Structures are given as structure tokens and as C-alpha cells.
Amino acid sequence: xxxxxWNRINEPFSQLIxxxxxxxxxxxxxxxxxxxxxxxTGNADVVVLGVLKGxxxxxxxxxxxxxxxxxxxxxxxxxxxxxxxxxxVVQITQDLTRSIEGKHIIVVEDIVDTGHTVDYLLKNLATxxxxxxxxCSLLHKPERAxxxxxxxxxxxxxxNKFVVGYGLDIAQQYRNLPFIGFVPNA
Numbered sequence: 001x002x003x004x005x006w007n008r009i010n011e012p013f014s015q016l017i018x019x020x021x022x023x024x025x026x027x028x029x030x031x032x033x034x035x036x037x038x039x040x041t042g043n044a045d046v047v048v049l050g051v052l053k054g055x056x057x058x059x060x061x062x063x064x065x066x067x068x069x070x071x072x073x074x075x076x077x078x079x080x081x082x083x084x085x086x087x088x089v090v091q092i093t094q095d096l097t098r099s100i101e102g103k104h105i106i107v108v109e110d111i112v113d114t115g116h117t118v119d120y121l122l123k124n125l126a127t128x129x130x131x132x133x134x135x136c137s138l139l140h141k142p143e144r145a146x147x148x149x150x151x152x153x154x155x156x157x158x159x160n161k162f163v164v165g166y167g168l169d170i171a172q173q174y175r176n177l178p179f180i181g182f183v184p185n186a
Contacts, residue, residue, distance in 0.1 A: 002060075003103070011065065011100045011121040012097055013078045013164055013165075013174070013181035013182055013183045013184070014181055014182060014184070015179050015180070015181050016158065016163060016179075016180045016181055016182045017152075017156055017158075017163065017179060017180040018179050019166075019178040019179045020050065021156075022058075022061075022138075022155070022166055022178075022179065022180065023061070025067045025156065026058065026061045026062050026065060026138075026155065029047065029062060029065070029136060029153050030062050030063070030064070030065020030066045030067075031065060031067075032153060033062075033065075033066050033068075033106065033153060034065070034066050034067045036069055037066075037068055037104065037106075040068075041115050042102050045071055045102075045104065045165075046068060046069070046070045046071070046104045046106065047070065047071045047072075047073055047100055047103045047104065047105050047106070047130075048062070048066070048070045048071070048072050048073075048106050048108060049072075049073050049074070049075060049096070049100075049106065049107050049108065049125075050074045050075075050106055050108045051074075051075060051076070051077055051104045051109045051110070051121065052072070052074050052075065052076040052077075052094060053076070053167070053169070054109070054110030054111065054167045054168050054169065054173050054175075055108045055109055055110045055138070055167060055174070056071045056167055056175075057110065057166050057167040057175070058108060058110060058138045058155070058166065058167055059072075059108040059141065062108060062129065062136070066169065070106075071103075073092065073097055073100075074091065074097075075092065075094060075096055075119070075121070076093040076094035076096060076115075077090060077091065077092050077093065077117055077121055078079070078090070078091055078093055079091075079116060079117045085158050090116060090117050090120040090121075094126070094131050099128070099139060100125065100128050100129075100130045101128060101129040101130065101176065102129065102131050103130050103131055104130065104131050104134075105125060105132065105133045106134050106135075106136055106153075107121065107122065107125070107133065107134070107135050107136065108136050109136070109137040109138070109179065110137070110139065110166075110167050110168050111137060111138065111139040111140050111141065111163070111168060112137045112139070112140045112145075112149055112151060113141050113143065113144045113145075114142070114144050114146040114149065115145050115146055115147030115149040116146060116147055117148040118135065118137075118147075118149050119149055122135065122149070133150050134152040134153065135149065135153070135186070136152065136153035136154075136170070137151050137153070137154055137155065137178070138150075138154070138155040138156065138166070138167075139155060139156055139157075139158050139163065139168075140156070140157050140158070140159055141157075141159070141160055142155055142157060143159065143160040144160055156179045156180075158180075161182035161183070163179070163180050163181065163182050163183070164177060164180075164181050164182075164183060165177030165181045166178065166179065168180070170183060
């Protein structure tokens with residue numbers, strides 16, 4: 001069985017979620033967010049906050065489907081480095097560019113795995129006095145959960161496989177895949 005055609009043939013992964021499935025679910029999430037936040041238009045800023053680097057492709061496509069005025073900002077947080085398992089040490093490597101006090105925050109994450117990184121981030125953001133915080137994640141691996149994290153907007157629940165593509169990487173590679181693939185034996 002051959003893998004999908006793309007710009008790096010013979011790589012060691014298989015497709016798990018197609019580009020079409022991602023596009024359809026992302027559009028659905030954008031419409032849901034639009035409906036949920038329509039009441040805040042004009043009352044308070046809505047900030048779509050991307051967690052770098054993994055969320056960038058998902059966030060870019062997601063905001064195209066949010067039919068409301070939103071501000072975009074980014075934060076970089078890491079517990080993986082170039083490894084395939086979390087080090088357990090969470091660090092902010094790039095902070096927000098402006099205050100989120102009194103604003104409605106939608107955190108956009110690529111994947112919720114153990115939950116440690118997202119839990120840390122949500123608690124950190126809460127200290128900054130936003131009006132609200134909700135979490136939107138493309139993927140969730142419930143089998144790996146060590147912390148209970150509420151995902152308000154979820155793309156897909158996946159099995160306990162190491163995944164790459166559509167922003168997710170292994171040692172900074174494969175982010176540009178248009179689909180989600182899994183790496184056997186990782």
C-alpha cells in the first residue's frame with residue numbers, strides 16, 4: 001500500500017487524518033466559535049491565541065472560518081524540544097505581544113497529549129485576568145492524559161500514536177504535510 005502523494009516520497013509515516021477531513025472539521029469549528037462568540041462583538045476583544053509552532057497551520061485555517069472581528073497573537077511554549085516524548089519541564093519561549101486583561105481568549109493548540117503543557121499555559125494565562133479562556137485543539141490523545149484539561153473545541157480524538165503533519169513535527173520536520181500522519185515505532 002502506497003502513501004498519499006506529496007512532496008517527500010518514501011518517508012516513514014502513514015496517513016491518519018486526510019487534508020479533506022481536517023478542512024471540513026476546521027470549518028465546522030470556525031462556525032461553532034462564530035456562534036459562541038457573536039455576543040461579544042463590540043463588547044470585548046476576542047483574541048485567538050496560537051501556541052507556536054505546532055498550531056500555526058490549524059490556526060491560519062481556523063480563523064478564516066471565524067466570521068467575527070478577532071485579534072491574533074502567539075505564544076511559544078515547549079516541553080518536548082526535539083524529542084518525541086515530553087521532558088516534563090514546561091517553559092514559555094516567546095510571550096504575548098500585548099495584554100489580555102479583560103479579553104476573551106481562544107487558545108489554539110495543535111494537540112493535547114499528557115495535558116501538562118496546556119494545563120500550565122491555561123493557569124499562566126488565567127493570572128493575566130482575561131474575561132474568559134477557552135481551548136481549541138486540533139487533536140486529543142486521551143490515552144496519554146495525565147492532567148484533566150477541558151477542550152472546548154476539539155477537532156479529532158486520536159489513538160496513542162506519534163503524529164506529524166499539518167503543523168506537528170518530529171525534530172522540526174514534517175510540519176508542512178497537508179494531512180496528519182503517524183510515525184510507527186516512535
